[in-house]
Amino acid sequence: MQMKEELPANIKEQLQKFQRNTTAYTELIREGGYMAPNKEIIIDAVTALLLGKNILLKGPTGAGKTKFAETLSYLFQQPMFSINSSVDIDAESLLGFKTLTYEDEKQVIEFISGPVINAMEHGTFLYIDEINMAKPETLPIINGVLDYRRSITNPFTNEIVTASKGFNVIAAINEGYVGTVPLNEALKNRFIVIEIPYIQGEQLKQLIVQNTKLEDEKLVDLFVKLSSDLIEAVAQGKIGEDAASIRALLDACDLSKHIPAKRAIQRAIADKLEEDREREFIMSLAETLFS
Incomplete structure (x- = not known):
């Protein structure tokens, strides 16, 4: 596949290296990795992530969206923190929570980081499954994480957290199912959409x-x-x-x-x-x- 000239040289080099390395990907499939219906799905997702873009995996249930996210994590040798969205998810589920603990026999308040903060601080992938299951008023909390700022003011500590190098967001969406809501345009525009069809x-x-x-x-x-x-x-x-x-x-x-x-x-x-x-x-x- 020919790389577009607009891509930076280092991105083209990494993509071309990935395309040549078919043995590793074949072995990954054999071990239970995602099998793409066409090569372009893999190439486009890898390109977006290398460019620091968020990707939204869109397709029917059981098509392999979560498996694809795990496969991308493996290909990048990048650990992945996960969020399973639901109507009950809130700021604490995303960012973390405060708890009482003991330090030198004194009781202190400690903040326990959630998946968003953990992924940002460690510079790893963040996977948000069934993102449109979350209540619309919850997700804007992480808008700053998903755009060029790559930062958030932690409401529990008032600290500004900026993502470390390597941080990327992968989300998955099932449209039209019971309990889901349409993503608002502001949120959707923060993603590159990758369609995941059934393989046949x-x-x-x-x-x-x-x-x-x-x-x-x-x-x-x-x-x-x-x-x-x-x-x-x-x-x-x-x-x-x-x-x-x-x-x-x-x-x-x-x-x-x-x-x-x-x-x-x-x-x-x-x-x-x-x-x-x-x-x-x-x-x-x-x-x-x-x-």
Whole structure:
């Protein structure tokens, strides 16, 4: 892939080195790392992070967004602090909290750093999972962390914390799910968006072979076909995106090593769904493919 001339020389050098080093990435996939549906996803994410940009991984549930973040952490040999967003997340969950402790037998107040402060001070990656699950009024706390300032005034200590070199933010978003809210434009504009689609075909077959206990090639091919049918059904609005989760499909593959495939699909995929019509649709597909 040709590097754009606008990229600084050191960035181009690191990217070209990464592109040549396919052996390490192949080994990473074999050990359970993220398998990208195309090379551009990896290159674009690496480019953004090398330029000091925040990246937002956007895609359906079970497509591998968290696995991708872990893979980027591995590729950069960079530890990663994580935040699992929810409606209950608040400033203490992000930044830290004060607690009473003892020092030379005297009781003192100590501040315990949270994931944002830890990542900034140590110069590591910060991963915010399901960022749009957090309440809209909570996230503006870290706006200064996400823009050119890379700093924040800690409301618990009144200290200004500036991120050390190497600090980067990776966030993930599932749009349109229950409990999520749209990201406001001010927050979204602080990210480079990377779309993470489901992998299919030969890549999915390779993923199943390398990451599950299923060895029967005929069954593997049938599960690849099942995944393709589920993704198509999602596109047609027949079932929700969670029914086509690659994570759930891999669970079904593992189970089918020990129990009948149709029952594995029921346990790992169908029974997770709320609507009877969706469960029936999936089991009808399973009956057709695995009878």
